[in-house]
Amino acid sequence: MPKIYFIDVTNRDGVQTAKLGLSKLEKTLINIYLNEMGIFQSEFGFPTTRHETLYLQANLELAEMGVLQPIHLGGWIRAIVSDVETAFKLVPGIRHLNLSISTSNQMIDGKFLGKKTRSDIIKDMVEAVDAARACGAETIGVNAEDASRTILDFLVEFGLAAKEHGADRIRYCDTLGYDNPFTIYEAVRTLAETIGLAIEIHCHGDLGMAVANSIAGAKGAIDGGQDAYINTTINGIGERAGNTDLVATILAVTKSKGFGDKYPLGSSIKLTKASKIAEFASYAFGVPIPMNQPGVGANAFAHASGIHADGVLKDPENYELYSFKELGRGKPKFVETGREIIAGQYSGISGFRHVMGKMEVSFADREEAKEILELVRYANVESQRPLVEDELLFIAKYPQITRKLLTLKPLE
Numbered sequence: 001m002p003k004i005y006f007i008d009v010t011n012r013d014g015v016q017t018a019k020l021g022l023s024k025l026e027k028t029l030i031n032i033y034l035n036e037m038g039i040f041q042s043e044f045g046f047p048t049t050r051h052e053t054l055y056l057q058a059n060l061e062l063a064e065m066g067v068l069q070p071i072h073l074g075g076w077i078r079a080i081v082s083d084v085e086t087a088f089k090l091v092p093g094i095r096h097l098n099l100s101i102s103t104s105n106q107m108i109d110g111k112f113l114g115k116k117t118r119s120d121i122i123k124d125m126v127e128a129v130d131a132a133r134a135c136g137a138e139t140i141g142v143n144a145e146d147a148s149r150t151i152l153d154f155l156v157e158f159g160l161a162a163k164e165h166g167a168d169r170i171r172y173c174d175t176l177g178y179d180n181p182f183t184i185y186e187a188v189r190t191l192a193e194t195i196g197l198a199i200e201i202h203c204h205g206d207l208g209m210a211v212a213n214s215i216a217g218a219k220g221a222i223d224g225g226q227d228a229y230i231n232t233t234i235n236g237i238g239e240r241a242g243n244t245d246l247v248a249t250i251l252a253v254t255k256s257k258g259f260g261d262k263y264p265l266g267s268s269i270k271l272t273k274a275s276k277i278a279e280f281a282s283y284a285f286g287v288p289i290p291m292n293q294p295g296v297g298a299n300a301f302a303h304a305s306g307i308h309a310d311g312v313l314k315d316p317e318n319y320e321l322y323s324f325k326e327l328g329r330g331k332p333k334f335v336e337t338g339r340e341i342i343a344g345q346y347s348g349i350s351g352f353r354h355v356m357g358k359m360e361v362s363f364a365d366r367e368e369a370k371e372i373l374e375l376v377r378y379a380n381v382e383s384q385r386p387l388v389e390d391e392l393l394f395i396a397k398y399p400q401i402t403r404k405l406l407t408l409k410p411l412e
């Protein structure tokens with residue numbers, strides 16, 4: 001029986017969002033949280049982008065150390081041989097890749113401006129797949145950008161060519177959020193049945209249907225006999241109106257009427273990490289969680305009207321579909337209301353030792369404390385906002401990895 005997996009693309013599609021971004025340390029923490037949550041894969045960045053190189057290498061080291069296990073760390077590149085070569089030159093340890101190319105007539109005419117035909121698209125893609133495999137890629141996903149505006153027959157031809165060259169998955173990209181649950185179901189089911197490869201479902205929210213389209217697409221893949229890999233971002237952060245929200249989609253797949261019984265998850269997800277990951281992404285991006293956000297919004301479990309309050313007090317199931325505890329909510333939060341010492345880019349050793357001491361971190365000697373403080377200062381220079389406890393703990397625990405994350409070497 002085929003199953004549903006999650007590939008979170010916050011660290012790739014999410015950070016492409018206009019006016020937003022993440023530091024390399026923040027991206028690393030997101031990979032750690034996704035791993036703790038049981039997410040199958042994090043699309044962790046851009047292997048051909050120079051300023052990502054050390055971050056990507058450092059995260060692959062964390063994987064080797066067992067810190068980022070069992071999550072897959074996947075890179076995103078264009079489906080052209082030169083990108084594959086650059087990726088493996090800059091990040092030799094990369095093992096999971098998605099290769100992306102536009103497939104719609106709109107893009108072929110409107111973006112490539114007559115320089116590429118449909119057969120060029122297939123040729124570029126299969127050559128890139130061959131090159132990636134030759135360089136040592138273990139899993140290769142092939143992305144059909146703008147798939148929802150692509151002629152279905154061409155998508156089938158594209159997918160069959162990818163399969164023939166050994167691709168593992170096809171990513172169906174509803175790049176503009178144009179699909180609805182009915183159209184994406186039909187398209188993905190046809191692709192699953194005719195191509196015979198696992199399908200990734202990548203949706204955007206331009207028409208407010210990203211989550212609905214994602215579960216309809218997943219149903220299409222499974223009904224067509226293939227595994228479904230839903231692409232998500234934390235809090236739905238993404239270009240324009242955003243991507244498919246991670247937590248809302250987990251809830252939709254597991255809690256909506258009868259869905260989870262027929263369309264099960266491929267691995268168990270720790271939903272109790274939902275609140276933490278949503279809050280961290282909100283803080284790191286500097287984008288508040290909407291109060292009515294499913295599961296993690298401030299009002300997701302708030303009741304005011306008499307009938308609802310009375311009902312929920314008698315039995316929560318009267319007015320709640322799931323419990324706040326399932327999302328890791330309900331623990332008291334420590335908020336400092338008195339004197340506060342913060343570790344930042346201009347901190348001194350005594351304030352820093354005080355901050356770390358509160359988290360029960362002590363140092364062998366003053367030298368070690370000074371070294372960690374120096375890294376904390378640089379991390380704060382990059383983020384320009386107070387570091388959270390998990391960031392400080394990470395820096396103290398993995399100073400060598402942190403040094404790499406914080407090193408940016410402009411073009412040589």
Ligand SMILES: [Zn+2]
Nearest residue numbers: 013175202204
């Ligand atoms: Zn996208």
